[in-house]
Amino acid sequence: MITGKNQRRAAAAVAVALGGAAALAGCSGSSNSSATELSTDPVTITVTFWGGDARVSSTQEAIDAFEAEYPNITVEPQYTDWNGYWDQLATQTAAGDMPDVVQMDELYLASYGNRGALYDLSNLNIDTTNFDTSAVDLGKVDGTQYAMPIGVGVYAIIANKTLFDQYGIALPDDDTWTWDDYAALADELTEASGGAITGSTQIGGFDAGSVKYWARSEGGELFGEDNTVTLDPQALADMWQFQLDLQASGGMLSASAITESQNAGINAGALATNAVALGTAYNTQITAIQGASGDDFVLLKLPEPEGIHPNSYKPSMYWSISSQTEHPAEAALFVNWLLNSDEAGSIIKTERGVPANNEVRAAITPDLSELDQTAIAYQDSVTPGDAPLVTPNGASSIETILARYTQEVFAGQSAPLDAANAFISELQGEIDAAN
Structure with a gap:
């Protein structure tokens, strides 16, 4: 994934080039x-x-x-x-x-x-x-x-079945479980291992897919028509607060460990090195994670509110x-x-x-x-909702901006709702400047 300076440079180059593209586009x-x-x-x-x-x-x-x-x-x-x-x-x-x-x-x-x-x-x-x-x-x-x-692809919970078996914990029923069940399971894994592993790594805040999922779970969308960010800040704050609570209980990696895992990449992060038993990924990433880990993994559906299908296809x-x-x-x-x-x-x-x-x-x-x-x-077992709107022009740096606010929240530098409002404002500003 392109990030940081390279992403901004690419976005700027696209904007410059496309400023004259309309004149070439008669057909x-x-x-x-x-x-x-x-x-x-x-x-x-x-x-x-x-x-x-x-x-x-x-x-x-x-x-x-x-x-x-x-x-x-x-x-x-x-x-x-x-x-x-x-x-x-x-x-x-x-x-x-x-x-x-x-x-x-x-x-x-x-x-x-x-x-x-x-x-x-x-x-x-x-x-x-x-x-x-x-x-x-x-x-x-x-x-x-x-x-x-x-x-x-579709979003998934990825679970290290080898670690579940090692600590005598049954895999959950992913047709009925809730986020509270997820938190309890993560805590149980940490406790059963005596701290040898942590139950979960982060489950949202570094990729747009996680924000879309939580927004749709609460009846909203990340983006709307006319180049607008329609994300309810409370939905993003709820996602961050859930993880802060799980970090406090010991069921999720600490903020510093999450940052280290993110920087290591998919092949050397916490899931791939068997430091945790649960996390999120796209279904197609199971091959890379299991290949690096050597353990056996399974894909589980994310908790869904009754009557809502917040998952969606990702191209x-x-x-x-x-x-x-x-x-x-x-x-x-x-x-x-x-x-x-x-x-x-x-x-x-x-x-x-x-x-x-x-x-x-x-x-x-x-x-x-x-x-x-x-x-x-797994993909065939998931019922996707309607396709979300495409990322608007100007929002290609969304994951860079999102990761910065997530790290601030996890480090205790920003309150979840304050950070959510600031994230939305900054992202909307990037879109407005490009259109």
């Missing part, structure tokens, strides 16, 4: 027939993405398979790491040289979509039949389909199409093939997340690792 909302008519002549399109060697390799294999099926279309890949990706894309967009197909992230979708840099995919031939509506809606900005999710990333493309039909064909083809699914598998396409996900599941199958089984 963004086009519905003329040429947008869907494939050429019989040789056509070359470009695709850009971030990622490491495994992603580069699997993407190239998928490109080779696509070109074998459509020999008149050549796909040229461009790739870099996350930190350099957004500067590069912003520069290309400003120069009128944006790649035809773009791997997009939720934090930047509104920035590019609202400034006219992306094609309205509803005007192209992209099949959404096998996608849940709540997944498709993740790619909409102000009702316009600027992106399609490649993969989706791992999207495919978008540039409004500058000279070949919208071919770009759409490539995106459609990546999203809907079993062949593409069998090549890429879960490298870009659990496929959002239900049929592709089912087709590849038997060939996946046991942990990937666990992540998919």
